[in-house]
Amino acid sequence: MTDQGGSDGGDSPEFVIQMAGRPDDNLSPRRGVPADAPQASRDMVEAQEGDVVVVLAQIAPRLGDVAANLERHLAIIEDARRGGGHLVVFPELSLTGYFLKDLVPDVALRGDAPELVALAAACTGIDALVGLVLESEDARFHNAAVYLSGGRAVHVHRKCYLPTYGLFDEHRYLAAGDRLRAFEAPLSAARPRRPWRAGALICEDMWHPSAPALLARQGVDVFLCPSSSPGRGIVQGAALGTALSYDSMTRTYAQLFTSYLVYCNRVGFEDGVGFWGGSRVVGPQGAPLADPLGSEETLMWHRLDLGTLRRVRISYPLLRDERHDLIDNESDRLRRRRTLD
Amino acid sequence: MSQTVSAADALSIDTAVVTEILLGFIRDEVGKVGFDRVVLGLSGGIDSALVAALAARALGPEQVVPVIMPYRSSSPESEADARTVASQLGLMDPLVVDISPQVDAYFDRFPDADRGRRGNKMARERMSVLYDLSWAHRALVIGTSNKTELLLGYGTIHGDMAHALNPLGDLYKTQVFAMARALELPRRVVEKPPSADLWEGQSDEQELGFQYAVVDMLLYHMVDERRTRDELRALGFDDEFIDLVGRRLRDNQYKRRLPLIAKLSARTIDRDFRYPRDWGR
Numbered sequence: 179m180t181d182q183g184g185s186d187g188g189d190s191p192e193f194v195i196q197m198a199g200r201p202d203d204n205l206s207p208r209r210g211v212p213a214d215a216p217q218a219s220r221d222m223v224e225a226q227e228g229d230v231v232v233v234l235a236q237i238a239p240r241l242g243d244v245a246a247n248l249e250r251h252l253a254i255i256e257d258a259r260r261g262g263g264h265l266v267v268f269p270e271l272s273l274t275g276y277f278l279k280d281l282v283p284d285v286a287l288r289g290d291a292p293e294l295v296a297l298a299a300a301c302t303g304i305d306a307l308v309g310l311v312l313e314s315e316d317a318r319f320h321n322a323a324v325y326l327s328g329g330r331a332v333h334v335h336r337k338c339y340l341p342t343y344g345l346f347d348e349h350r351y352l353a354a355g356d357r358l359r360a361f362e363a364p365l366s367a368a369r370p371r372r373p374w375r376a377g378a379l380i381c382e383d384m385w386h387p388s389a390p391a392l393l394a395r396q397g398v399d400v401f402l403c404p405s406s407s408p409g410r411g412i413v414q415g416a417a418l419g420t421a422l423s424y425d426s427m428t429r430t431y432a433q434l435f436t437s438y439l440v441y442c443n444r445v446g447f448e449d450g451v452g453f454w455g456g457s458r459v460v461g462p463q464g465a466p467l468a469d470p471l472g473s474e475e476t477l478m479w480h481r482l483d484l485g486t487l488r489r490v491r492i493s494y495p496l497l498r499d500e501r502h503d504l505i506d507n508e509s510d511r512l513r514r515r516r517t518l519d
Numbered sequence: 520m521s522q523t524v525s526a527a528d529a530l531s532i533d534t535a536v537v538t539e540i541l542l543g544f545i546r547d548e549v550g551k552v553g554f555d556r557v558v559l560g561l562s563g564g565i566d567s568a569l570v571a572a573l574a575a576r577a578l579g580p581e582q583v584v585p586v587i588m589p590y591r592s593s594s595p596e597s598e599a600d601a602r603t604v605a606s607q608l609g610l611m612d613p614l615v616v617d618i619s620p621q622v623d624a625y626f627d628r629f630p631d632a633d634r635g636r637r638g639n640k641m642a643r644e645r646m647s648v649l650y651d652l653s654w655a656h657r658a659l660v661i662g663t664s665n666k667t668e669l670l671l672g673y674g675t676i677h678g679d680m681a682h683a684l685n686p687l688g689d690l691y692k693t694q695v696f697a698m699a700r701a702l703e704l705p706r707r708v709v710e711k712p713p714s715a716d717l718w719e720g721q722s723d724e725q726e727l728g729f730q731y732a733v734v735d736m737l738l739y740h741m742v743d744e745r746r747t748r749d750e751l752r753a754l755g756f757d758d759e760f761i762d763l764v765g766r767r768l769r770d771n772q773y774k775r776r777l778p779l780i781a782k783l784s785a786r787t788i789d790r791d792f793r794y795p796r797d798w799g800r
Contacts, residue, residue: 238547240799240800241795241797241798241799241800242795242798242799243799243800277795277797278795279793279794279795280792280793280794281794281795281798409540412532412533412536412537412540418533418536418540446547447543447544447547447548447551447797448795448797449795449796449797450544450548450684452540452543452544452547473539473543
């Protein structure tokens with residue numbers, strides 16, 4: 179049983195992208211992909227009717243240069259659309275870069291920003307999840323992921339957990355989101371036999387398992403997880419510490435919530451800090467569909483299908499057996515006790 | 520000194536992973552500021568040899584400008600070792616700039632200057648040579664300070680500590696050795712006792728008063744692992760050593776920071792005017 183939809187309008191973003199004419203024609207796409215993008219994996223994608231072809235855009239955004247990053251996004255979306263992709267997932271803060279510090283207000287976009295209008299306009303016949311700093315009417319700045327489809331924004335997720343420790347300083351500059359809502363991803367180009375339900379988690383959101391659990395309760399077929407994860411931890415043994423953590427989290431969530439999980443991490447360096455990439459799609463049995471990417475700029479193509487989800491959920495009816503009543507009762511008890519304290 | 524955790528366990532690194540990150544770092548951060556080559560001082564020691572090897576792999580050997588800057592008291596073997604490194608890596612013939620005339624001309628005015636003062640001056644003369652050659656060769660100055668030196672303050676501010684990029688600054692000396700072995704640097708360079716070679720017979724470990732392998736262990740547990748004094752004692756470090764290293768760590772913090780700016784306005788550089796260095800890159 180899921181708490182799908184709901185009367186609180188959980189699916190609708192709180193802003194409308196206004197179509198202010200055609201996107202700037204000057205934004206002619208330069209080649210958005212390195213020449214060695216993996217055509218092989220793309221050839222293997224034999225989409226059946228109703229399958230969803232997802233394209234992971236593992237890129238290195240240019241820090242603080244929204245115009246350059248926008249051009250790149252448009253080129254990649256266009257390439258993906260022409261290549262038969264149905265959904266492009268970009269990394270966290272893909273339009274701005276990550277370690278922005280005092281640049282945050284300078285690169286922030288409002289819901290009616292021409293950059294978003296241009297991106298939305300490019301998303302016809304294909305969907306995209308893009309990362310940006312979203313500015314509210316009252317000058318709060320959110321690390322956000324916006325899902326674009328059919329020329330408009332159909333969902334926005336504002337990062338709920340802002341890491342402010344170690345090398346992270348997000349809460350100094352950004353406001354935390356306060357909602358975790360699953361949504362219906364149109365994916366109209368794929369013509370699925372029923373709508374796909376999606377939930378977005380941005381990087382640090384993934385380190386709090388209640389976040390995917392809350393999304394899963396609303397019904398999720400695919401977790402979309404954009405990330406800007408800096409690589410660190412060289413002492414522990416055979417691999418990068420951060421990569422091991424995400425490997426374990428992505429497998430675990432996909433398996434326990436019997437859903438697909440799309441993890442798109444960025445690459446490149448900012449002020450000496452390297453982002454390790456490793457983007458992958460994990461299937462509902464907890465295994466990546468292919469080896470995760472390395473730390474180069476690459477596009478990765480994968481085919482997702484509802485039939486696989488159905489088969490796995492028959493074998494492992496974990497979602498069916500989830501005890502929402504139990505969780506609610508215990509949560510209520512804890513909340514009452516806290517009130518009494 | 521007996522330790523319950525061996526240095527090999529605590530400081531061991533996956534050299535392949537580190538190499539990949541450092542090659543990406545050099546390629547990305549050099550290219551982003553509009554350069555395609557680097558210039559560095561080759562001393563004949565392990566740190567500069569490792570940086571040269573990484574830069575040669577990242578950018579191509581022809582994009583690395585090696586500079587040998589001996590003083591008249593420098594060991595001739597250092598220069599020979601530096602040449603061995605350059606030729607093994609396929610670099611261009613090193614530029615040789617003898618800094619004796621400029622250093623001596625200065626100290627003619629201060630004949631009583633002690634060797635610490637002279638050593639610092641040499642390090643700063645070398646820095647000024649590298650920055651001049653940076654302009655002449657359109658090459659970014661790449662530094663060779665490792666994490667042990669930076670934490671202990673065992674370096675000259677505005678001398679060897681001045682450079683545009685530092686690939687080794689997060690690697691302890693013990694880890695530099697591991698990297699040098701993995702990258703198959705010349706055996707002599709890896710095996711000889713580390714020395715700043717500022718005066719004859721100088722040795723890092725003699726001057727510091729402890730071995731790199733031991734202090735790296737302590738620093739790792741103090742800095743990276745944030746262990747308490749009791750935990751450090753349990754690992755086998757004595758109070759005197761912990762105090763000595765702790766003091767060096769604290770007293771040299773100034774060398775690792777930009778100069779202090781007197782706070783006056785609402786936005787003071789690096790305090791509440793905070794921008795990434797890779798701004799727009």
